[in-house]
Amino acid sequence: MSDNSLDLATQAVDLEIIVDRARDGQKLQLRLWLRMLSITKMISQEIRRRLRIEFQATLPQFDILAQLYRERDGLRLGELSRRTMVTNGNITGLADRLEADGLIVREILDGDRRVTVAKLTKQGRETFAEMASAHEGWLRELMSDVDQDTLALVLSQLATVKNSASRSLVESED
Amino acid sequence: MSDNSLDLATQAVDLEIIVDRARDGQKLQLRLWLRMLSITKMISQEIRRRLRIEFQATLPQFDILAQLYRERDGLRLGELSRRTMVTNGNITGLADRLEADGLIVREILDGDRRVTVAKLTKQGRETFAEMASAHEGWLRELMSDVDQDTLALVLSQLATVKNSASRSLVESED
DNA sequence: GCAAAAAAGTTTAGGGTTCAAGCGTCTGCG
DNA sequence: CGCAGACGCTTGAACCCTAAACTTTTTTGC
Numbered sequence: 210m211s212d213n214s215l216d217l218a219t220q221a222v223d224l225e226i227i228v229d230r231a232r233d234g235q236k237l238q239l240r241l242w243l244r245m246l247s248i249t250k251m252i253s254q255e256i257r258r259r260l261r262i263e264f265q266a267t268l269p270q271f272d273i274l275a276q277l278y279r280e281r282d283g284l285r286l287g288e289l290s291r292r293t294m295v296t297n298g299n300i301t302g303l304a305d306r307l308e309a310d311g312l313i314v315r316e317i318l319d320g321d322r323r324v325t326v327a328k329l330t331k332q333g334r335e336t337f338a339e340m341a342s343a344h345e346g347w348l349r350e351l352m353s354d355v356d357q358d359t360l361a362l363v364l365s366q367l368a369t370v371k372n373s374a375s376r377s378l379v380e381s382e383d
Numbered sequence: 384m385s386d387n388s389l390d391l392a393t394q395a396v397d398l399e400i401i402v403d404r405a406r407d408g409q410k411l412q413l414r415l416w417l418r419m420l421s422i423t424k425m426i427s428q429e430i431r432r433r434l435r436i437e438f439q440a441t442l443p444q445f446d447i448l449a450q451l452y453r454e455r456d457g458l459r460l461g462e463l464s465r466r467t468m469v470t471n472g473n474i475t476g477l478a479d480r481l482e483a484d485g486l487i488v489r490e491i492l493d494g495d496r497r498v499t500v501a502k503l504t505k506q507g508r509e510t511f512a513e514m515a516s517a518h519e520g521w522l523r524e525l526m527s528d529v530d531q532d533t534l535a536l537v538l539s540q541l542a543t544v545k546n547s548a549s550r551s552l553v554e555s556e557d
Numbered sequence: 558g559c560a561a562a563a564a565a566g567t568t569t570a571g572g573g574t575t576c577a578a579g580c581g582t583c584t585g586c587g
Numbered sequence: 588c589g590c591a592g593a594c595g596c597t598t599g600a601a602c603c604c605t606a607a608a609c610t611t612t613t614t615t616g617c
Contacts, residue, residue, distance in 0.1 A: 237534040354547035360411040373528035
């Protein structure tokens with residue numbers, strides 16, 4: 210179990226925990242991680258496939274449209290990057306393609322010419338509305354064997370996981 | 384399911400469903416999906432970052448090494464593709480780079496010259512062992528605020544989600 | 558005021574991802 | 588036998604992704 214042993218005094222204590230854990234059948238963090246990874250890979254491949262076939266769009270594009278859909282006034286590219294967890298440089302190319310497809314427009318903000326704001330066009334709003342509805346249906350379909358109670362439970366437990374990871378990431382920034 | 388409402392007769396019916404679900408505070412499937420997506424994105428960005436900094440490796444490369452590590456005799460590229468959920472074409476490039484780095488070797492199978500088998504080199508085994516140990520530690524760190532019972536519970540509930548998605552995918556292949 | 562620092566986007570280089578098309582290599586069946 | 592189709596892998600085109608360097612514009616500190 211790879212105890213990154215630092216100090217002999219705490220070792221004795223830690224060993225008990227380790228033994229208990231070993232008894233339980235192990236590496237729960239690793240197993241949970243691998244399971245989440247395989248599920249999201251499986252589902253997002255399918256979502257990607259359907260978006261491509263039915264809407265000639267990609268998942269990151271859908272993601273950006275979703276953010277803009279609920280912000281009538283548009284969002285600056287940096288904010289878009291933060292919300293979608295996509296790096297800044299990547300936003301540029303995505304916005305280029307969405308703009309070329311006529312789904313969004315880019316406008317330079319008066320008062321600060323460094324800032325670019327992206328917003329949906331009329332066509333962008335209409336197209337996204339269709340996509341979102343289909344997307345929701347696909348998910349209901351993919352999770353149709355899971356009852357509502359379980360869904361709600363997993364949802365809340367995953368909040369714990371998310372908070373743990375968030376905190377860990379913030380704290381390791383020192 | 385996919386109610387791309389085509390027909391006015393069914394519309395009225397669908398509306399009731401929508402209203403009921405809205406009352407519950409709904410779209411659990413969608414919310415669960417978005418949560419899983421953001422967690423895996425967050426964690427895998429961090430794992431990627433550390434793999435790059437500490438081992439000059441990428442996550443898919445790590446994934447391939449992991450599969451080969453537990454198969455002393457190596458795996459054919461097609462099998463590798465299936466297990467890692469990476470498309471065939473992609474395996475080629477990944478194997479090219481891993482081979483160039485001296486971590487794996489490719490051998491043509493006697494008896495069927497279409498088949499290529501990849502296996503770890505000595506250096507590959509050693510490097511992977513270090514990576515795996517670090518990787519496991521990172522996950523324990525990222526999930527350190529989640530207690531063991533919760534981990535075990537989420538793990539088992541996610542199995543339900545995974546099975547649902549698997550079944551749904553297989554059945555829609557007709 | 559003005560140079561230095563910071564902020565917002567873009568560009569670049571190196572991977573990764575998919576799908577579809579291509580090329581050898583087997584194999585089943587007529 | 589022989590060859591049509593299946594199989595296993597590689598290639599190519601288009602997109603996504605990241606980090607790091609670079610531009611342009613604005614702010615900050617004297």
